[in-house]
Amino acid sequence: MNLFSPLTLGALQLPNRLVMAPLTRSRSGVDGVPGDLVVEYYRQRATMGMLVSEGTYPSAAGQAFVRQPGLVTGEQIAGWQRVTAAVHAAGGRIIAQVMHSGRITHPETNGGHTAVAPSALAHDGESRTYAGKRAYPVPRALETAELPAIVEEFVQASRNAIEAGFDGVELHGANGYLLHQFLSPTSNTRSDAYGGSPENRARLVVETTTAVARAIGAGRTWLRISPEHNFQGALETDPADALATYAALADGLASLGLAGLSILHRDPSGSLVQDVRARFGGPVLLNSGFESITTLKDAQDILGWADAVVVGRPALANPDLAHRWEKGLPLNEPDFATFYTEGAAGYTDYPFWSN
Numbered sequence: 001m002n003l004f005s006p007l008t009l010g011a012l013q014l015p016n017r018l019v020m021a022p023l024t025r026s027r028s029g030v031d032g033v034p035g036d037l038v039v040e041y042y043r044q045r046a047t048m049g050m051l052v053s054e055g056t057y058p059s060a061a062g063q064a065f066v067r068q069p070g071l072v073t074g075e076q077i078a079g080w081q082r083v084t085a086a087v088h089a090a091g092g093r094i095i096a097q098v099m100h101s102g103r104i105t106h107p108e109t110n111g112g113h114t115a116v117a118p119s120a121l122a123h124d125g126e127s128r129t130y131a132g133k134r135a136y137p138v139p140r141a142l143e144t145a146e147l148p149a150i151v152e153e154f155v156q157a158s159r160n161a162i163e164a165g166f167d168g169v170e171l172h173g174a175n176g177y178l179l180h181q182f183l184s185p186t187s188n189t190r191s192d193a194y195g196g197s198p199e200n201r202a203r204l205v206v207e208t209t210t211a212v213a214r215a216i217g218a219g220r221t222w223l224r225i226s227p228e229h230n231f232q233g234a235l236e237t238d239p240a241d242a243l244a245t246y247a248a249l250a251d252g253l254a255s256l257g258l259a260g261l262s263i264l265h266r267d268p269s270g271s272l273v274q275d276v277r278a279r280f281g282g283p284v285l286l287n288s289g290f291e292s293i294t295t296l297k298d299a300q301d302i303l304g305w306a307d308a309v310v311v312g313r314p315a316l317a318n319p320d321l322a323h324r325w326e327k328g329l330p331l332n333e334p335d336f337a338t339f340y341t342e343g344a345a346g347y348t349d350y351p352f353w354s355n
């Protein structure tokens with residue numbers, strides 16, 4: 001099997017196994033509407049096997065970042081329709097990452113809403129808001145009776161994504177945002193059926209994924225997780241507990257027939273990832289995390305342990321990454337200074353290979 005062989009993921013046929021990672025770029029309007037630049041950015045990258053959009057919020061309270069796009073309003077859906085049409089016209093496939101921030105936000109970013117989370121525990125550190133850097137607030141702990149409405153936010157945003165022309169959705173259960181906050185014992189200290197044991201902490205993610213799969217079809221539904229990433233305060237430092245939590249999650253998903261499970265973990269060949277993969281039973285997409293930028297060699301190695309490879313910064317900096325890697329061509333280097341800034345610089349101006 002090689003990176004440039006085709007792959008079926010649920011309802012989609014990918015021409016290669018390179019999946020563009022979800023990458024927050026903060027180039028949409030303050031109203032959460034993706035505009036012309038965003039259309040151009042995704043269109044340029046359509047030769048990847050599949051694109052995963054940046055994290056998009058399913059409710060105003062769930063917005064994490066300034067200039068982040070949403071999947072809530074009619075204008076946002078219309079903006080995304082232009083993006084998906086451009087990607088499809090260029091021969092590509094694109095799914096939407098649906099991401100609720102949970103406690104990783106601030107009222108100065110999300111329109112004044114109180115942050116919500118499994119437990120009333122603030123994340124240490126500062127959020128970049130429209131008003132400058134601010135300490136993360138203490139979130140309000142969600143009542144048990146409110147959780148069906150959170151599930152419904154993900155379902156409605158997923159329906160909106162399909163209306164916007166996306167080929168499917170990836171639910172963001174990774175990197176310390178709301179769903180991951182439920183999975184981790186450091187951000188979830190609840191005593192109801194959604195806290196405590198590994199099975200209980202996995203419950204909301206299983207329920208949300210099940211509900212979305214029912215609403216838009218399992219063949220169009222992905223979930224992203226990042227076990228033991230220990231990022232943004234969602235810590236999983238006890239290996240036995242992490243294994244039990246993600247085993248419970250994988251067991252809960254196994255019968256759904258999802259299009260895929262995307263796993264971010266520094267050790268793709270390790271026992272946790274491969275145990276989760278075996279329990280899940282469906283296609284697995286892998287990324288080895290932030291520590292070093294994925295190289296072609298990394299991608300080839302990772303493919304020994306997964307069905308597809310999720311690639312972030314090289315795809316950010318190389319719109320024609322699939323072509324460059326297939327031909328062994330040199331790469332543009334990503335410019336970290338422009339990851340989250342405004343405008344075309346460091347966004348749509350990375351050159352294509354010109355020979």
Ligand SMILES: Cc1cc2nc3c(=O)[nH]c(=O)nc-3n(C[C@H](O)[C@H](O)[C@H](O)COP(=O)(O)O)c2cc1C
Pocket residue numbers: 021022023024025054055097172174175224264287288289290292293294310311312313314339
């Ligand atoms: C600028 C930037 C934005 C990111 N935004 C997201 C995001 O919105 N959702 C997500 O799940 N991961 C996000 N990530 C993580 C990437 O998807 C990926 O896992 C990470 O960049 C490591 O892979 P790489 O070495 O191939 O870049 C982001 C990473 C970067 C560098």
